[in-house]
Amino acid sequence: xxxxxxxxxxxxxxxxxxxxxxxxxxxxxxxxxxxxxxxxxxxxxxxxxxxxxxxxxxxxxxxxxxxxxxxxxxxxxxxxxxxxxxxxxxxxxxxxxxxxxxxxxxxxxxxxxxxxxxxxxxxxxxxxxxxxxxxxxxxxxxxxxxxxxxxxxxxxxxxxxxxxxxxxxxxxxxxxxxxxxxxxxxxxxxxxxxxxxxxxxxxxxxxxxxxxxxxxxxxxxxxxxxxxxxxxxxxxxxxxxxxxxxxxxxxxxxxxxxxxxxxxxxxxxxxxxxxxxxxxxxxxxxxxxxxxxxxxxxxxxxxxxxxxxxxxxxxxx
Numbered sequence: 001x002x003x004x005x006x007x008x009x010x011x012x013x014x015x016x017x018x019x020x021x022x023x024x025x026x027x028x029x030x031x032x033x034x035x036x037x038x039x040x041x042x043x044x045x046x047x048x049x050x051x052x053x054x055x056x057x058x059x060x061x062x063x064x065x066x067x068x069x070x071x072x073x074x075x076x077x078x079x080x081x082x083x084x085x086x087x088x089x090x091x092x093x094x095x096x097x098x099x100x101x102x103x104x105x106x107x108x109x110x111x112x113x114x115x116x117x118x119x120x121x122x123x124x125x126x127x128x129x130x131x132x133x134x135x136x137x138x139x140x141x142x143x144x145x146x147x148x149x150x151x152x153x154x155x156x157x158x159x160x161x162x163x164x165x166x167x168x169x170x171x172x173x174x175x176x177x178x179x180x181x182x183x184x185x186x187x188x189x190x191x192x193x194x195x196x197x198x199x200x201x202x203x204x205x206x207x208x209x210x211x212x213x214x215x216x217x218x219x220x221x222x223x224x225x226x227x228x229x230x231x232x233x234x235x236x237x238x239x240x241x242x243x244x245x246x247x248x249x250x251x252x253x254x255x256x257x258x259x260x261x262x263x264x265x266x267x268x269x270x271x272x273x274x275x276x277x278x279x280x281x282x283x284x285x286x287x288x289x290x291x292x293x294x295x296x297x298x299x300x301x302x303x304x305x306x307x308x309x310x311x312x313x314x315x316x317x
Contacts, residue, residue: 005136008148011106012046015047016108017044053081054297059265061088062269062273068094068095070095070096071127072095072097072124074099106118136168140166141166156178169193170191176201199229211244233312252293262297265287269283269304282311283308
């Protein structure tokens with residue numbers, strides 16, 4: 001068991017599911033919803049989302065001491081988030097409350113294909129300046145798992161510096177706003193132990209078009225890196241081996257929300273439990289595959305006792 005702090009967003013999610021009006025056309029757009037009309041929705045479903053709470057749930061279900069750090073408000077959505085964390089046995093004592101904004105909220109329009117359009121009011125979840133890096137002194141974590149700080153590079157630097165001073169390891173899944181500060185991001189990567197990005201994000205960090213080119217260049221900045229490529233799987237390296245990872249199962253996607261969070265946190269959940277780099281990648285893929293088969297980013301998260309089957313994974317170096 002490891003002590004893992006997940007730092008990032010917590011959101012109240014509401015899913016709107018409709019099999020007729022939310023159909024998509026050949027361009028990948030929802031069919032037109034005309035202004036002034038009323039659309040009957042087949043189903044509405046509430047859940048708790050946000051990359052950091054998704055990750056924290058994976059860690060808790062896999063036997064780790066899981067702690068969430070993020071910002072919410074004292075409102076019904078904030079209460080729902082705290083209740084969800086409590087239900088999963090996640091330590092919420094380092095949550096920051098603010099009266100400057102409402103708790104973050106997302107409305108997800110879910111298409112029959114499992115793809116979705118997300119309307120997000122980030123609210124309190126983006127108030128990273130209110131978090132306190134010195135809280136890590138008290139927690140003394142083995143790992144911190146960091147999702148987007150909405151481009152607040154100074155706060156990222158403070159958290160990374162504090163973590164390294166404590167001997168904590170860092171897994172980092174940057175967002176688009178961090179990628180816009182490429183020079184500063186590259187400077188931060190010297191503190192990162194495991195970097196998780198998708199293919200398009202990797203292209204914003206280093207030159208290259210193929211997964212092999214991208215992983216070959218990113219490995220110059222971090223000890224371990226994982227680049228995902230949607231339904232094409234992933235490529236990963238720990239500086240010893242390079243693995244090309246296929247799809248765990250060819251299944252029908254019900255909801256793609258949280259797939260990336262499930263992959264990244266699934267990897268670390270297994271890796272921090274002493275699994276090999278290769279076996280941790282398999283667990284990551286299995287966790288992501290399970291999540292997309294259910295509506296909501298947490299319902300399908302698996303635990304350490306889940307029986308896994310073999311999958312396509314090739315050592316390419």
